[in-house]
């Protein structure tokens with residue numbers, strides 16, 4: 409899979425995407441990740457990427473010209489161009505699974521007051537939000553999407569890190585899990601998990617998943 413990111417803050421991407429599963433996926437050639445500085449596509453002396461909104465109002469908007477030029481040079485016919493925006497559909501595991509099936513993504517990260525509307529209308533195939541809050545720019549949302557999508561790529565997770573049983577994989581939250589010791593400060597691991605009885609363990613886990621989801625996220629049921 410190839411993911412391009414267009415951002416004003418390429419330095420923010422160093423670190424989070426050079427660790428753990430994303431690092432391994434990049435090294436293994438499962439993910440080809442390229443970070444592009446939007447300013448490279450601004451051609452005036454000051455490399456201007458923003459301007460004041462017509463009609464007045466606070467803040468600055470990202471201008472169309474640099475973003476159009478960048479997207480037209482980076483995206484191919486099959487690339488899914490995604491704007492990061494609080495006005496997008498809210499990202500979740502189902503969307504991560506959907507994106508993991510696509511070969512090429514271009515994530516366009518905003519800043520200031522956001523994008524000139526023509527960028528939305530003409531360039532974006534999709535708009536994704538992290539939730540009902542406002543961040544300073546789209547770099548963190550882009551990293552969240554890259555992380556969530558990369559771990560779903562076939563071969564990205566080792567045997568010990570399965571994506572099959574975790575939260576949201578069956579529309580439910582994950583059941584409680586325990587490791588050694590079987591008793592810690594008087595707190596005991598549920599007997600059934602020590603029983604070796606696989607059918608009983610599976611039943612208990614399903615019940616616990618349902619109970620936890622009903623208590624914490626009834627909207628998922």
Ligand SMILES: C[S@@+](CC[C@H](N)C(=O)[O-])C[C@H]1O[C@@H](n2cnc3c(N)ncnc32)[C@H](O)[C@@H]1O
Nearest residue numbers: 492493518519521522537538542543544545546
């Ligand atoms: C300060 S925000 C702009 C907010 C915009 N004025 C609005 O009210 O929707 C700057 C940029 O950060 C990113 N951003 C902020 N919050 C986000 C969120 N919840 N999800 C995705 N991207 C977000 C977007 O790329 C956005 O263009």
